[in-house]
Amino acid sequence: AQSVSQHNHHVILSEAASLELGCNYSYGGTVNLFWYVQYPGQHLQLLLKYFSGDPLVKGIKGFEAEFIKSKFSFNLRKPSVQWSDTAEYFCAVNALEYGNKLVFGAGTILRVKS
Amino acid sequence: DAGVIQSPRHEVTEMGQEVTLRCKPISGHNSLFWYRQTMMRGLELLIYFNNNVPIDDSGMPEDRFSAKMPNASFSTLKIQPSEPRDSAVYFCASSLDIDTEAFFGQGTRLTVV
Secondary structure: OOOEEEOOOEEEEEOOOOEEEOEEEOOOOOEEEEEEEEOOOOOEEEEEEEOOOOOEEEOHHHOEEEEEHHHOEEEEEEOOOOHHHOEEEEEEEEEHHHOOOEEEOOOEEEEEEO | OOOOEEEOOEEEEOOOOOEEEEEEOOOOOOEEEEEEEEOOOEEEEEEEEEOOEEEEOOOOOOOOEEEEEEEOOEEEEEEOOOOHHHOEEEEEEEEOOOOOOEEEOOOEEEEEO
């Protein structure tokens, strides 16, 4: 079955620590990949996206993600987190073979301690 | 553009009542999505439209749920009759095309008592 897996449901880090959030998907074929962020009480906002080209994509607020096709992964990274990065992070995929419907992972709640 | 606009922002209703959630997508966007977010189930895709036509409604939980998109600038999600387990935040999102990034509305927080 088509799915998007995020490995960690809760992550707690201190400010300035490095962040990596895992995301794996089970679709074959052509995929578009996204990371969204949801700050407390707010709607989802796009952090970054990958459609094609350079597998290392840079997004807003210092976030980046790397698409590794052989591993079906699209992990999100940030070298040094800030307290303001406290939010829930969602990986999302749409796949041509599944009618391009945008499917989200379960989300990872990140709490950054100041 | 004002972004995706949803109304109401909050809705409290009694079990058995009809609830209608509304969404105005970004002008020029051809695809529209309805999602439901709960603590237990996360973010679930309920239905999505492309050029006002429903493409996949396999995520609609029951016949009590229905969605329409009568034109390119308006969509509704209706629950009739509503039940307490329908309590959730319902998000509408739109995108230029079905395979491009989606922009989300502020959501409607529905509470069924």
